[in-house]
Amino acid sequence: MTDSSVKITASPHVRSAESTIKIMWSVVISLIPVVAASIYFFGPSAILVLLASIAGCLLTERLFGSTPGSLADGSAMITGLLLGLTLPPGFPLWMAFLGGGFGMAFGKIIFGGLGQNVFNPALVGRAFLQAAFPVAITTWPAKTQHWWALQGDNFALPFMSPVVDATSSATPLGNLKFGDDPVVTPVIDLFLGTTGGSLGETSALLILLGGIYLAWRGHLNWHIPLSIFVSTFVISGLFFALGISQFPPLFMLFSGGMMLGAFYMATDMVTSPITNKGCWLFGFGIGFLVVIIRVWGGLPEGVMYSILLMNALVPFINRATQPRLFGTSRKKKKEAGS
Amino acid sequence: MRKTTPSQDFIRGIWNENPVLIQMLGLCPALAVTNSVKNALAMSAATFFVICCSSVLVSSCKRFIPNEVRISAYILVIATFVTLADMLLQAYAPVQHKELGAFIALIVVNCMILGRQEAFSAKNNVYRSLLDAIGTGIGFTIALVMMGGFREILGTGSFLEYSLFGANFEPWVIMVLPAGGFLTLGFILLAMGFVEQRKKTKTTLTAEQSP
Amino acid sequence: MNEEIMKEDTGTHDPSLPESPETPLKETVSTFRLVATLAVAGALAGLLIVLVNQHTKPIIDKYKAEQLKIAVYEVLPGVERYSTYYLVNDRLSLNIPEGNKDSDYRRIYVGYDILDEVSGIAISRGESGFQDVVQIIFGFNPTTGKLSGMKVLDSKETPGLGDKIFKDMAFVKQFFAGPETPLIGVKIGAGKGKPNEIDTITGATISSKVVIDIINHALEEWRPVIDRGIPKAPVVSKFEETKQ
Incomplete structure (x- = not known):
């Protein structure tokens, strides 16, 4: 995608020598320390929540994305990663997955895909989750004793409420x-x-x-x-x-x-x-x-x-x-x- | 102008020219009060009452209404029946009345009703106008109950207050909030547009144009 | 009778098209007729509304009074009957000045026990909550200052969160357990056992604090008035309600 001759008005940040893919993946790389820290602080729950929201985004992009190659440009990956990072560690996985799918579909694909969207898709997903599940998204379970223990009810069944212990920090x-x-x-x-x-x-x-x-x-x-x-x-x-x-x-x-x-x-x-x-x-x-x-x-x-x-x-x-x-x-x- | 049979008058409003889903009229109540099936039904019933009474009255009095003041006359007729519906609901279904609140009074400005008076009742006889009004009313009810059902199932996990998922259901709070109304309407229109498009590409007939 | 423009039209309209204007007028209708038509129609409409109103008004009023009565007796347990006092010129009065509307005056409901002693006062008040105004009624004992109950009359708080102020019985019950005033809201488990603490609802802190604030503000406002004295030996007025 080296389009030096074609003028793209939607994303002028994309310069001739660079490609969307390159930029997207360097964003992902720059997030690695943050992800590592979240895993350090919150244990396996962090990985699970991140994976769920990324899965939601990738799947939606794969199913409804306008161009076949849109999965590879890494933008869906970033959306999923960023959305996951805005969620509390004890968040039920099905909600994280749903948020990813919603953000992708209604934050991006519905506008015509990457470059056409008005709102940041990760935040659209997050806003939806905030409005749909206000309790779950503001529940911050108290830190568990062991690093490897889950931070909350990550494995709540789809459509079911998480069972949270009374102590929330x-x-x-x-x-x-x-x-x-x-x-x-x-x-x-x-x-x-x-x-x-x-x-x-x-x-x-x-x-x-x-x-x-x-x-x-x-x-x-x-x-x-x-x-x-x-x-x-x-x-x-x-x-x-x-x-x-x-x-x-x-x-x-x-x-x-x-x-x-x-x-x-x-x-x-x-x-x-x-x-x-x-x-x-x-x-x-x-x-x-x-x-x-x-x-x-x-x-x-x-x-x-x-x-x-x-x-x-x-x-x-x-x-x-x-x-x-x-x-x-x-x-x-x-x-x-x- | 093509002639229509009475049965077409009746059917038309229910589906082909569904006031909410096709004509996009009366969206205000469709968005505002459909957070449960019960509310949707109460709103539909009030609207149904108003549109039927107004259509009958307007079509029977059309000879006495001078053209220059016809809109004011229609509004007067509609407003009267809305006020009646408001008082009757308040007296006999106070809980629902409280839920629907100001939206009962706002039936007056529901363009769907005024639209039917102007487009149909003012030009047709009482029988046809009543059929048309009933059809439109049913179409409105279908649209509202669809939205109410979708929102109630996701928003509270029940249908007509009958719990579907058990006590541990996590309600999608957004669905019972106003934003959920917009989302739901969007979903339904998206689905309808999708089906319509597929039908069109399948048949590829130009005669599809007019209903 | 301009029949020419009102001719029967059996055709249908495509509603998506703008309404085609009627056939051009041949004669203008006199203004008098326009006004007269609307006036007659208006008069008929008014008549119809009055008729129905006469039929439904008693039912509606009865329902409203019933609801209020239920609420007052709920927040003032053990009360035999109550009277409505209006705030007239900064004093409590059983009657409002002649020719004034009853809804223009703020009021309290004074409850009496079996011995005709004042045993509780109910006050209704609304303040803006998380979404919209939260209207509550609460009862308290003027001598001890303790609350005797609270009921949310109207609220549009977030379903599942803020609506716990009336759905979460653990929260509501605290107001019936006779807490002292002014109330303070504390997080569950963070209380120090003081008699004026109310545990707020996890996740609905704003809504629960609004309830507490309403009560505190209402008491701040009404206490001086009430302490100036409630007119004794209430005359039986038309506002008086007796428990059935």
């Missing part, structure tokens, strides 16, 4: 927001990942490393994560300083799905803006919404909905930031404007 965000004696989890714990949460939510450090690797390889537009972090930090810092919110800015950055969302979900090439200016707008919007949802919303976490909402605005951002209209200093990006 809270995530740092949930604890601060709804806990009886709200404690701000130390940032170092969040950074290293020794806290409860979804598979890929725990270690900020490893995601950061993976993200930097991708940015260095040029597969990821670093403007997006940077703008998200800056806006989240500034806005939550402002609220914290004014005493409106109880979330310290650093805690905001390193807790929940912030890292994973900023590096891997928001930067999805298909669903993010084309110009760097647009990316800053996009990132600022996400950061702003995350702070709003976390501080005032009914949910402990808001990264998913923020990214999905901003995904929907991408066409408008692209139009508003078309370089040729007013841009006198942005000529270098001219070829990007569609």
Whole structure:
């Protein structure tokens, strides 16, 4: 797929020398440390949940994908992997599988496949699961005594509820927001990942490393994560300083799905803006919404909905930031404007 | 304009021109109150009552309604029957009335009903109009019960409050929420479009065009 | 009678096509006739509605009163009868000023025991929950400040989660066990055994805290009024309800 002569407007990030396949697989490679960490923290449950969601995505792509070769480009694999990383370790496998299938079918294939989708498919799957099974997706079983023990009722039968023991641990965000004696989890714990949460939510450090690797390889537009972090930090810092919110800015950055969302979900090439200016707008919007949802919303976490909402605005951002209209200093990006 | 037989008037609204699934009319109640079969049935019954009464009244009074105010007159007729349905439901089925809430009053603006008055009752005799109204009402009921059934089975694991999967069923909460209505309608339309397309490619007849 | 435009049309319409305009008018209908037609139709419609309303209103009112009565007696166990007091000019009163609508006034339901002593007060109040307004009624004892019951009247909380505020009996029962006020919500197992603790529902923390907040806010608001004194020896008013 070296299309140097053909101009593709949908994914301008794909440059002539690179192929979709190459980029996709390097994303997968950059996620290996995160996956390894989740297995280290959560044991075999992590592998099972990841495999189930990947299976859901691959199968759906195989069954309904528009082009026969679409399975090999690795995008379905990434969707499954990312979706799995947003799920709690004790999640029933049938739900993870269903979420993968739903995200793939209704987040991507229904729009016409890779490059045509409006929303990040992994987040569509996650949003569906959040709305369909709100209890299961917010149940974080207390850590098991042995590493090899399952983290919850992974093997609940299809359509049946998981049987969860009464002791469920809270995530740092949930604890601060709804806990009886709200404690701000130390940032170092969040950074290293020794806290409860979804598979890929725990270690900020490893995601950061993976993200930097991708940015260095040029597969990821670093403007997006940077703008998200800056806006989240500034806005939550402002609220914290004014005493409106109880979330310290650093805690905001390193807790929940912030890292994973900023590096891997928001930067999805298909669903993010084309110009760097647009990316800053996009990132600022996400950061702003995350702070709003976390501080005032009914949910402990808001990264998913923020990214999905901003995904929907991408066409408008692209139009508003078309370089040729007013841009006198942005000529270098001219070829990007569609 | 082709002539239709009374039986065609009746059948048409049920399937070929199903108000919800083909004409895409009356989607508001179809999306809003179909989170259980019971609600879907109550809504259908209220709508059925209103459309039948309105069609009979409009077709029998069509000579006295000046053309300039016909829409207002139809709305007046429909609104009257909706108010009656609202009060009757509140008196005799208060639980269902509470579930359906404002959507009973919103039957007034159900374009399906107004559409039948304007397109059919205003031009046909009482008997044909009644047949047409009954057909449309049944079509509406079928669509709503389909949606209600799908949503209730997945959303609460039961059908008409009869539990299907046992106590350990994990309900798909999204299905009883408004978003589930959109999803369900999408699924049904997707399936219908799929079937329709296959039928078309199979027969490859141009005469398929008009029902 | 412009029959020419209302001619019988036995043909059918393809509803997907826009409605073809009627045959051109030959004469304009007088405005008077238009207004008159609508007026007559409106009058007839109004008549019909009034007739049906006369028939159904008593049934509807009876049902509503019945529901309220059931709710009041449920949250005030052991009460023989109750009277409705309205808040008029910051004082409790059994009657509302002449010519005012009863629904304009906020009210409490004061329950009396067999000896005609005030034994409980029920208050209904709504606040926004996770989805929409949660309306509850609760009863408490004005002398001890302890709750005697709580019932959710209206809620659209998430099925399976937030609706546990009225479906999870373990949660509901706590309000009937006489907790002291103001309430505080604690996570299950995290309580310190204080008499004003309510265990919140796992996974529905917001909805359960809304219930607790409603009760606390309502008490904050009404306590001063109630402590100023409830008019004694209630006259038998038309609002008075007696247990059957």
